[in-house]
Amino acid sequence: MSKIFLNYRTGDGDQLAATLAEALRHRFGAHEVFRDGTSIRAGSAFPQELLQAVRRSRVLLAVIGPHWAAAPQLRRADDWVRRELLEAERCGIPVVPILSGAAARPLRKEQLPEELAWLADTQGLPFTPYRSTIDLAHICDELAQLVPDLTDVTVAPPPAQGGVQSSITGGNQGTAVQGRDFSGDIAGTIYKGNNGPFHTGTGDQHFHHNSPRFTGDGGTFVAGTNNGGVNNGGVHNHYTGERSDGEERR
Structure with missing residues (x-):
């Protein structure tokens, strides 16, 4: 109508x-x-x-x-x-x-x-x-x-709670592609900085200085130059929960 x-x-x-x-x-x-x-x-x-x-x-x-x-x-x-x-x-x-x-x-x-x-x-x-x-x-x-119930469709609605608050941030610390809020349950998020990329699983992730700090299972990150040496960094997985069905969570 x-x-x-x-x-x-x-x-x-x-x-x-x-x-x-x-x-x-x-x-x-x-x-x-x-x-x-x-x-x-x-x-x-x-x-x-x-x-x-x-x-x-x-x-x-x-x-x-x-x-x-x-x-x-x-x-x-x-x-x-x-x-x-x-x-x-x-x-x-x-x-x-x-x-x-x-x-x-x-x-x-x-x-x-x-x-x-x-x-x-x-x-x-x-x-x-x-x-x-x-x-x-x-x-x-x-x-x-x-007619007060006419809706102005040219006005963008506010972002839904828990939705994307930012997409890409840059600078000397690298770039971050954010799927949800920093303080929240983040799944499938990739962060890339001077220390390498970081792919989160679920949990809360926080970044300060040049190092990531996170809680929650399923996080995978690459830190350092990743030349294969112990001191140079490498690929790390973080799990806080117990094994399920005899296998590590992934």
């Missing part, structure tokens, strides 16, 4: 409707915006689709171009721009006029058919090409306040 319904007249607002749809979908998600040209699937009966979409929406944006009020179609009962606006009023859905272009002015009651005279008393929002970025952002901000 789309929360935002775009109402516009072809030839006097369709380009702005497409621009609005793109900006609103970027801000709130594609599923939250209904525009007939892209939201009604082929083979669907558009009269039912349009009226149902209006009834299910939380706000209707009426794109008002410079010649919108003078259109003769607006006086006809079968005009879809008119029908959508009247359906929104009947269902108690807020209607926000989007006043398009530098020549657009707030509507006056004498310009409108009697059934739509209430639009002249409805606060609208401007859109002008020379400040389109500012106006689009303002329209989106106003809708976010008008």
Whole structure:
């Protein structure tokens, strides 16, 4: 169900409707915006689709171009721009006029058919090409306040607890690729520093100076130059638990 319904007249607002749809979908998600040209699937009966979409929406944006009020179609009962606006009023859905272009002015009651005279008393929002970025952002901000359950999909969610807090750190001590927090249950993590790489199993790992210190089973690290000599380092395994089934844990 789309929360935002775009109402516009072809030839006097369709380009702005497409621009609005793109900006609103970027801000709130594609599923939250209904525009007939892209939201009604082929083979669907558009009269039912349009009226149902209006009834299910939380706000209707009426794109008002410079010649919108003078259109003769607006006086006809079968005009879809008119029908959508009247359906929104009947269902108690807020209607926000989007006043398009530098020549657009707030509507006056004498310009409108009697059934739509209430639009002249409805606060609208401007859109002008020379400040389109500012106006689009303002329209989106106003809708976010008008419909509080709209979600801003451009805001990245905070990292989940226990998730990746950092990916790579560098410097003279080498680089670290971290799968989880340093203080936590780390599995499958590789650290590489001046003393060689260190691959953890499970447990808590801490690094200070040039040497690793860790607790938990299954840790494997290479320290020193690894030339094969005892004093030069080599591959070491660390186990704190008991053997299982006669074999060392690995």
